[in-house]
Amino acid sequence: MGRKFFVGGNWKCNGTTDQVEKIVKTLNEGQVPSPDVVEVVVSPPYVFLPVVKSQLRPEFQVAAQNCWVKKGGAFTGEVSAEMLVNLGVPWVILGHSERRALLGESNEFVGDKVAYALSQGLKVIACVGETLEQREAGSTVVIAYEPVWAIGTGKVATPDQAQEVHASLRDWLRINVSPEVAESTRIIYGGSVTGANCKELAAKHDVDGFLVGGASLKPEFIDIINSATVKTA
Numbered sequence: 001m002g003r004k005f006f007v008g009g010n011w012k013c014n015g016t017t018d019q020v021e022k023i024v025k026t027l028n029e030g031q032v033p034s035p036d037v038v039e040v041v042v043s044p045p046y047v048f049l050p051v052v053k054s055q056l057r058p059e060f061q062v063a064a065q066n067c068w069v070k071k072g073g074a075f076t077g078e079v080s081a082e083m084l085v086n087l088g089v090p091w092v093i094l095g096h097s098e099r100r101a102l103l104g105e106s107n108e109f110v111g112d113k114v115a116y117a118l119s120q121g122l123k124v125i126a127c128v129g130e131t132l133e134q135r136e137a138g139s140t141v142v143i144a145y146e147p148v149w150a151i152g153t154g155k156v157a158t159p160d161q162a163q164e165v166h167a168s169l170r171d172w173l174r175i176n177v178s179p180e181v182a183e184s185t186r187i188i189y190g191g192s193v194t195g196a197n198c199k200e201l202a203a204k205h206d207v208d209g210f211l212v213g214g215a216s217l218k219p220e221f222i223d224i225i226n227s228a229t230v231k232t233a
């Protein structure tokens with residue numbers, strides 16, 4: 001079995017209760033391939049996680065956009081990995097470039113977060129820019145390659161550019177971790193993915209899915225989920 005196609009929707013800091021209701025309705029009514037073909041994970045802001053989780057079709061999962069680096073306690077404003085587990089939130093996005101750039105999260109800090117979240121049983125979408133900082137064998141990690149210049153700019157990487165970086169990330173895993181981990185880890189692309197450009201990207205051998213920002217708030221997210229069929233065609 002190959003790697004299952006993965007489509008993540010990162011809503012970032014967007015949404016009102018009305019908008020969230022609309023997006024969930026669109027997701028619930030969308031015609032998409034079976035969960036055997038594509039794994040869909042949407043990531044609303046923390047405050048909307050419980051309502052989205054309870055209303056979303058059961059084959060779609062939710063992710064938090066961040067969590068605290070260690071066990072909870074006196075850390076005002078933070079949300080711990082334990083809380084996410086307690087709420088039944090299975091996934092967390094860590095190390096997004098917006099957090100690195102705007103909040104100063106370092107490679108080391110992100111690496112510590114990844115290790116702690118995995119130790120608590122969360123599945124991690126670890127975001128990298130041009131280099132790979134952190135990996136953990138034996139747990140579920142999806143690596144999101146998100147070139148900073150492509151995020152929110154409308155300037156998508158070409159399929160060849162994405163393939164080249166994904167292949168080199170996989171080589172890095174092969175050499176530094178193991179051939180098995182390299183073969184089984186999903187490496188997904190993020191940065192100006194749309195309904196119009198997703199199929200060409202999905203056709204590339206080492207592109208195992210997407211982490212979608214702006215378009216994950218729109219009905220075209222359903223088209224992006226459907227690009228999974230490119231792999232089975």
Ligand SMILES: O=C(CO)COP(=O)(O)O
Nearest residue numbers: 010151152191192213214
């Ligand atoms: O940062 C992203 C997903 O995490 C990508 O954002 P856009 O799809 O809006 O470019």
